[in-house]
Amino acid sequence: MNNQSTDRFESPDFYVLDGLLTEEHKLIRQSIRDFVKKEISPNIEEWAQKAHFPYEIVKKFGEVGAFGPTIPQEYGGGGLDYISYGIIMQEIERGDSGMRSTASVQGSLVMYPIYAFGNEAQRKKYLPKLASGEWLGSFGLTEPDHGSNPSGMTTNFKDKGDHYLLNGAKMWISNSPKCDVAVVWAKDETGRIHGLIVERGMEGFTTPETHGKWSLRASTTGELVFDNVKVPKENLLEGKSGLGAPMKCLDSARFGIAWGAIGAAMDCYDSARRYSLERIQFGKPIASFQLTQKKLSEMLTEITKSQLLNYRLAQLMEEGKATTPQISMAKRNAVEMALNIAREARQIHGGMGITGDYPMMRHMANLESVVTYEGTHDIHLLILGKEITGIAAFE
Amino acid sequence: MKILVCITHVPDTTAKISFTDDNTKFNSDGVQYIIGPYDDYALARAVELKEASGGTVTVLNVGTSETEPTIRKALAIGADDAIRIDAEPTDSYFVAEQIANHAKDAGYDLIMMGRESIDFNGGMVHGMVGELLGLPAISPVMKLDIEGQTAKLAREIEGGKEYLELDLPFIAGCQEPIAEWKIPNMRGIMSARSKKLEVLAPSDASEAVKLQQYELPPAKGDVKMIDADNVGELVKLLKNEAKVI
Numbered sequence: 001m002n003n004q005s006t007d008r009f010e011s012p013d014f015y016v017l018d019g020l021l022t023e024e025h026k027l028i029r030q031s032i033r034d035f036v037k038k039e040i041s042p043n044i045e046e047w048a049q050k051a052h053f054p055y056e057i058v059k060k061f062g063e064v065g066a067f068g069p070t071i072p073q074e075y076g077g078g079g080l081d082y083i084s085y086g087i088i089m090q091e092i093e094r095g096d097s098g099m100r101s102t103a104s105v106q107g108s109l110v111m112y113p114i115y116a117f118g119n120e121a122q123r124k125k126y127l128p129k130l131a132s133g134e135w136l137g138s139f140g141l142t143e144p145d146h147g148s149n150p151s152g153m154t155t156n157f158k159d160k161g162d163h164y165l166l167n168g169a170k171m172w173i174s175n176s177p178k179c180d181v182a183v184v185w186a187k188d189e190t191g192r193i194h195g196l197i198v199e200r201g202m203e204g205f206t207t208p209e210t211h212g213k214w215s216l217r218a219s220t221t222g223e224l225v226f227d228n229v230k231v232p233k234e235n236l237l238e239g240k241s242g243l244g245a246p247m248k249c250l251d252s253a254r255f256g257i258a259w260g261a262i263g264a265a266m267d268c269y270d271s272a273r274r275y276s277l278e279r280i281q282f283g284k285p286i287a288s289f290q291l292t293q294k295k296l297s298e299m300l301t302e303i304t305k306s307q308l309l310n311y312r313l314a315q316l317m318e319e320g321k322a323t324t325p326q327i328s329m330a331k332r333n334a335v336e337m338a339l340n341i342a343r344e345a346r347q348i349h350g351g352m353g354i355t356g357d358y359p360m361m362r363h364m365a366n367l368e369s370v371v372t373y374e375g376t377h378d379i380h381l382l383i384l385g386k387e388i389t390g391i392a393a394f395e
Numbered sequence: 396m397k398i399l400v401c402i403t404h405v406p407d408t409t410a411k412i413s414f415t416d417d418n419t420k421f422n423s424d425g426v427q428y429i430i431g432p433y434d435d436y437a438l439a440r441a442v443e444l445k446e447a448s449g450g451t452v453t454v455l456n457v458g459t460s461e462t463e464p465t466i467r468k469a470l471a472i473g474a475d476d477a478i479r480i481d482a483e484p485t486d487s488y489f490v491a492e493q494i495a496n497h498a499k500d501a502g503y504d505l506i507m508m509g510r511e512s513i514d515f516n517g518g519m520v521h522g523m524v525g526e527l528l529g530l531p532a533i534s535p536v537m538k539l540d541i542e543g544q545t546a547k548l549a550r551e552i553e554g555g556k557e558y559l560e561l562d563l564p565f566i567a568g569c570q571e572p573i574a575e576w577k578i579p580n581m582r583g584i585m586s587a588r589s590k591k592l593e594v595l596a597p598s599d600a601s602e603a604v605k606l607q608q609y610e611l612p613p614a615k616g617d618v619k620m621i622d623a624d625n626v627g628e629l630v631k632l633l634k635n636e637a638k639v640i
Binding site for chain 2: 023024026027028031034035038063064065066069073078079080084088
């Protein structure tokens, strides 16, 4: 049994953000925190060390309501607001970014486009099963040769009269090896991007797993390969086309990441704070030393700033006013902050921080994916650059 | 089946305890409140019984409006409706009177609660409610199944376990492993919003006990380390200094 098996996490709230939350928000946070302490913390180190994706967590996420919390209840969602969604992502990532990725993809990248761009029949067919965890979903946008430049994608489909014929391949896809359903973005014969719902079992559709990851080891990642897959015409998402459609999904997911990364940062900070008070060197706790206090003070400052930024962003999301550059700023800020805190917190733990007895190395490695996926750190910087100057530096 | 679950609103088990007003009042500053852990087991089992064989679960709390978030959590866990008796729960007898007064004509088949609260740990309310209603009260109930109008239960007794059968209605003071605590899910939290929470005025009842003063346990003293080989010295200190043997 390692030190993480007994989860003693206490969240910092230096600027009394709780004063801005409703009783319901606080109950949601406590419930997801209890869920994480019961279902994730006792096992996460072993899962990560063994690169094991605990498939049974999918059903449990469904039961607790972590999939699609903002989707209306009539489709099996939670009908909750964006602050609640952020809180749920924060608490799950406090446990592990890989676990949060599983939930983010299902909610923001699979359920959201089916809800926002799908027709009523598609919503009724897919959303309740995705919400309950009966089905797992994945989202196919990135390709081997098109990461930061998704509009260059080559995956395509042709209208064959009674069906579409889909060809191409997607890479770095969370949940893919175990997914039942994939929302896939592909070009039609005119080069316009559309979303298609591809189901496991369709001939020519395979999902090879990506092995050897040093990051998000408790979540499963792979490819989506389409070799002359016949996709029924009713599986086209008709509500929106063009690159703006998948980008809208990413806005929602990046918002969740911004909150999630704070969870990882809080876990590292809290572990460092406790360890520094328990670890004795030169006859006193290392928390007595100025350099340790500097690290802890800076961590708390950065967490607090990010909390306030995310809270305001959640309000804007709720009002439908949040812009893509605002979401870019929050995602970029939170992930960088969390990475820095993971490293500093690891230092406070000394050699012990290197082992799986403490969570920092796992969070740190996870965050290397988080800083890369859903818009790299640099691309988000350039989205902001374009917003400021009006000039796109990434085209 | 109609089940009443009585819940307490108590400081979290990790809360730092301090007092104000010359040690006559509990200092609730910064203290997080939870459903009493033993009451939480009772609630979890009540929800399971309802899910298995139908019926309703009503939660009741004797407390001021500050306890409503705790009551909402009970609704989110699966209770159908709630009653708050609007009064400071001053002592066990006062609380038992309030519960009994509400329950006497309400037709509950089963009244469940924790074996004790975790603030004052009196462990008396279930017995008092039983007495006031003229019904059997059993505690600590660690297993509870209902078959028709008969309850089958197990309780821990000195040196063993006792298995009982009795007819409904009765009062059960519960503890683990009667059920596992339930974590409210997001749909439960949303639906708790619209569930009925009725606030009732307290009935006339007097306290049987008046609290005089609180006192914290003395701070831990210094530790004396004794060499593992020197048992004689240890015995001498335990006898003469600690005076425990």
